[in-house]
Amino acid sequence: AQSVTQPDIHITVSEGASLELRCNYSYGATPYLFWYVQSPGQGLQLLLKYFSGDTLVQGIKGFEAEFKRSQSSFNLRKPSVHWSDAAEYFCAVGARASGTYKYIFGTGTRLKVLA
Amino acid sequence: DVKVTQSSRYLVKRTGEKVFLECVQDMDHENMFWYRQDPGLGLRLIYFSYDVKMKEKGDIPEGYSVSREKKERFSLILESASTNQTSMYLCASSYRGPGGSPLHFGNGTRLTVT
Numbered sequence: 001a002q003s004v005t006q007p008d009i010h011i012t013v014s015e016g017a018s019l020e021l022r023c024n025y026s027y028g029a030t031p032y033l034f035w036y037v038q039s040p041g042q043g044l045q046l047l048l049k050y051f052s053g054d055t056l057v058q059g060i061k062g063f064e065a066e067f068k069r070s071q072s073s074f075n076l077r078k079p080s081v082h083w084s085d086a087a088e089y090f091c092a093v094g095a096r097a098s099g100t101y102k103y104i105f106g107t108g109t110r111l112k113v114l115a
Numbered sequence: 116d117v118k119v120t121q122s123s124r125y126l127v128k129r130t131g132e133k134v135f136l137e138c139v140q141d142m143d144h145e146n147m148f149w150y151r152q153d154p155g156l157g158l159r160l161i162y163f164s165y166d167v168k169m170k171e172k173g174d175i176p177e178g179y180s181v182s183r184e185k186k187e188r189f190s191l192i193l194e195s196a197s198t199n200q201t202s203m204y205l206c207a208s209s210y211r212g213p214g215g216s217p218l219h220f221g222n223g224t225r226l227t228v229t
């Protein structure tokens with residue numbers, strides 16, 4: 001069965017520090033992978049996506065993610081965190097289902113940024 | 116920009132009531148989805164639809180039904196609301212292409228069942 005695991009429920013970093021959020025997936029075929037961000041009281045916004053090709057993908061707000069097939073991972077990174085990055089982050093995989101694709105999400109990682 | 120609109124931001128309903136959550140998208144997307152979001156559980160798929168009048172169960176369909184009479188509108192129905200359905204409900208849409216088509220989300224409806 002398809003699944004997504006985000007092992008870190010909470011992460012706290014200082015402003016200006018680097019960030020890495022972990023994501024592992026389980027999917028039999030070539031995965032379509034996503035990272036979304038959710039600010040308080042808002043819906044989810046797409047940060048970046050991986051379809052195929054270059055395993056390092058760039059997204060909005062200075063985020064990037066690296067797909068590693070051998071580790072079934074798609075970790076999100078940012079070199080220098082800003083206070084406005086405090087939010088909840090979700091990793092997701094697109095899985096084939098009933099003539100289309102459905103999207104399976106991890107449980108999320110809540111990021112706190114210290115001034 | 117794609118706009119996904121959920122009709123209510125907050126709803127308070129009583130146990131046993133029939134509840135309708137409405138979602139409209141304006142980008143001619145074939146796919147529409149309903150998720151519920153609970154702390155520590157992430158987003159769990161309730162139902163999805165890949166075409167008008169088509170619906171498929173997600174991972175937690177029990178206690179819910181859906182309706183898609185028009186392409187732009189996808190309704191989630193709680194036939195008889197219960198307190199364990201108190202949650203944040205998120206609607207999303209996407210193109211029906213390969214699974215790389217990203218989801219576009221509404222801002223959510225926070226439902227409280229008392």
